[in-house]
Amino acid sequence: MTTAISIQNLQKRYGEVTAVKNVSLEIQSGEIFGILGPNGAGKTTTLRCLCTLMQPDAGTIEVMGISALSNPRGVRQKLGYVAQEVALDKLLTGRELLELQAALYHLPRPSITPRIDEVLALLGLTEWADRLIGSYSGGLKKRLDLAAGLLHQPDILVLDEPTVGLDIESRTVVWQFLRQLRQQGMTIVLTSHYLEEVDALADHVAILDRGTVIAADTPTHLKHQLGGDRITLKLREFTAIEEAEQAQQLLTTLPWVHSVVINPGQGNSLNLVVDARPDALNLVQSTLHQAGLPLFSLAQSKPSLDDVYLAATGQTLMDAELAAIGRRDPKAERKQAMRR
Amino acid sequence: MSQSVFSPATPVNPSQPTLPPANLLDFGQETFALTRRLFIQLKRRPSTLVAGVVQPLMWLILFGALFQNAPQDFLGNSLAYGQFLGAGVIVFTAFSGALNSGLPVMFDREFGFLNRLLVAPLASRFSIVAASALFIMTMSLVQTVAIIVVSGLLGTGFPTLSGLGLMFLILAFLVIAVTALSLGLAFTLPGHIELIAVLLVVNLPLLFASTALAPLSFMPTWLQVVAAANPLSYAIEPIRHLYLYPHWHWSDIVLQAPWGNVSLLGCIGGLLGFALLSLLSIQPLLKRSLG
Incomplete structure (x- = not known):
């Protein structure tokens, strides 16, 4: 090479x-x-x-x-x-x-x-x-x-x-x-x-x-480095931040959960990095249930490049994209693109 | 989709010599191709050519009529206004064409097409200027012939063949100079709106502050100074002279500037200097965009 x-x-x-x-x-x-x-x-x-x-x-x-x-x-x-x-x-x-x-x-x-x-x-x-x-x-x-x-x-x-x-x-x-x-x-x-x-x-x-x-x-390699599985869950379609933080604290105490990140761009959904284990979803579900917290959606996946991005920046690529749209000035950019 | 796209990679040696120095053949090849593009565009969109020929003829006829009854001593030497006007219209037409040559380049820049040229290993970016200038020169040639024929039919007479040749040389210098400046603007200004604004501001005032429509002797002193410094006058006066005097000489005085007489050769030398200066002045712009 x-x-x-x-x-x-x-x-x-x-x-x-x-x-x-x-x-x-x-x-x-x-x-x-x-x-x-x-x-x-x-x-x-x-x-x-x-x-x-x-x-x-x-x-x-x-x-x-x-x-x-x-x-x-x-x-x-x-x-x-x-x-x-x-x-x-x-x-x-x-x-x-x-x-x-x-x-x-x-x-x-x-x-x-x-x-x-x-x-x-x-x-x-x-x-x-x-x-x-x-x-x-x-x-x-x-x-x-x-x-x-x-x-x-x-x-x-x-x-x-x-x-x-x-x-x-x-x-x-x-x-x-x-x-x-x-x-x-x-x-x-x-x-x-x-x-x-x-x-x-x-x-x-x-x-x-x-x-x-x-x-x-x-x-x-990037995905493997992250390790574990990903769980994305929403307590409600749009969860109040207090409630999300309550769930975050609760889930962080589980020994097989590595991290819990709240994603404000997706209605305060929670992104978990967990050990790859078959009963992970069930355990999350029962933990939340015992604490009297609602559950709107729950999904498990292998890490993606988006997770790599999320781990490094704290936001998903899509959210960064949306945020960037607000920050951008298309007219100024067109001028920049023309200028050399 | 099975052919090879890519010839088997030659072993890459980082220390290998890079490129042979750009040569004249490469410059010719790229200039020819860029010029060809402009002519294909003209062929598929001929309205520019039609308008470009009709407009100077309208200048000729309408302005000719407007000043037809001007006092006899207006022109100093007893010639009809129609005879006087021809040279002005020829030069102004070539000048306008060259002045507007920056517009298509600006649009290329706005649409991103210019990047296609800038990422290519051009022998010199002056080929972009050369292509525009060649295109405008050809346009001017056609326009000039049309103007000469029509004013000839209106009774102005025709220049000699050698006079005609020299006219084209004069126009070529003017077109090169103005094309270079216009492209310089196209590379510098933020967008086509700004470019059009500048072109509008420059175009007609330069015409009126030249000897295209009226002789120096007719102007107040301050305007004489301006008109005698205006490059257009250095093209108009020689062409007018070539029109009127079949037996011209290089040393004939064609422009009586407030600061002294300028000969035919002097005018042409002045225009050549103008062209070289313009090319020199835009060189940093072409270099700057070298990235």
């Missing part, structure tokens, strides 16, 4: 807002590396710095031994970048767009036509090649965008939220395709705020929260 990408102590501020506080990542060649985190965690900014669209305020980025700061053009040659919002020219046909892309990457002229035919076939776009992009569906556009990213046979494919806004079917196609690319030896870096996506695809994952890496390992 060789290191494909090494990011050390990356920092990036937009005026007052610190988008990336301190991010260090080691990405091995030939793997799918997932960067997971809620909106506003700094995923896109990290990728934009990696793709030389932005200059970091501090830190280093090396792509296959080439510094993104001192030799951005060398890095650009190695990377294929598929941005979050598909930016295509609706007045061009798919083939014309790829021809433009080929010229921007200086593909030798004789190889351009066969290579374009190849990627078109690869992504099932052949019959659409000579139609205007304006007539494409969302899924087709994403596939064309992928084709453009792959055209110059980059060593590393970088995808920002590759399946956001796609229907389930297109999403499965993209997943399938990314797995196939990895099989052929390509290194893939993707960001996502979908747990399932990272869980299903990534060999290694880094979880980002508010501009820092809070965990980085294989998804399996």
Whole structure:
């Protein structure tokens, strides 16, 4: 295993807002590396710095031994970048767009036509090649965008939220395709705020929260490290905090319960980390019953990446997402995205 | 989906030399491709071309009519206003086209398409400027021919072939300079609303503060100073001269600025300087976005 990408102590501020506080990542060649985190965690900014669209305020980025700061053009040659919002020219046909892309990457002229035919076939776009992009569906556009990213046979494919806004079917196609690319030896870096996506695809994952890496390992390892099972319960559909705290104290006294966290984002539900034992649910139920506490819902599960996130930040990914929406200023972000 | 996407990975050696230095061929390839995109857009959306040809002809006819009965000594040397106006309209048309060339780039930036260019290993980002300038030059060529033909039919006469060639050179310098500045704005301003505001503020005042519509001698002194410093005048006066004098010389005086006479060659040199200065001034912007 060789290191494909090494990011050390990356920092990036937009005026007052610190988008990336301190991010260090080691990405091995030939793997799918997932960067997971809620909106506003700094995923896109990290990728934009990696793709030389932005200059970091501090830190280093090396792509296959080439510094993104001192030799951005060398890095650009190695990377294929598929941005979050598909930016295509609706007045061009798919083939014309790829021809433009080929010229921007200086593909030798004789190889351009066969290579374009190849990627078109690869992504099932052949019959659409000579139609205007304006007539494409969302899924087709994403596939064309992928084709453009792959055209110059980059060593590393970088995808920002590759399946956001796609229907389930297109999403499965993209997943399938990314797995196939990895099989052929390509290194893939993707960001996502979908747990399932990272869980299903990534060999290694880094979880980002508010501009820092809070965990980085294989998804399996991260989940195993947490250990035990998860129990989520609600006393009522919306539980008063006093009542939730009462249950929390009660359940914490049980020797096989490791932790009890109240989740205000879900109507003060309780998230328990417990020893994996078959009678856990029954015991929880009877304990609450004896104390005269109600029980609305109760569920047991193996730890997920969401639990990894929860353990590190005290809130679920979904809650972080919702909270982030309130904090965000879409107009300011659009400006940031445009500024380089 | 079974072909190989990815040629079997060449062993990666971190110390391997990175890229061969960017060469002129790469620059040519990317510039050609970017220019081609603009022409495909024009082909599929020809209204810009139609409007671009019709508008200067309307300037020519309407402004020509407006000042038709102006006092005879208005133009100093006894020529009809129609003859006088042609050069102004030619230059103003090329200027407007170049000035607006930043708009599509701004939209590319807003839609994220520009990022596609910025993450690519371009030999030089000046290819983005070059593509826009080439496109506008071609547009201006078509517009200029239309203007020359129509004003010829209106009785203005035609320039000589060598005069015509020199006209295009003058326009090329002006287009390069103004395109560079417009793209500089497109890279700097926050959005297209701001860009349009700036273009509106700049466009017509620069026309009126030039020798396009009236000669220097007709203006109050302060405006003479402004008009003689206006780059548009350095394109208008030579073209007007080439129009009127089939037997032109490089040393012919074409612009009588308050601070001295400027020859044909001087005007062209001034425009070349303007173009180089503009390109130089936007270089840090292109570099800055180098990320």
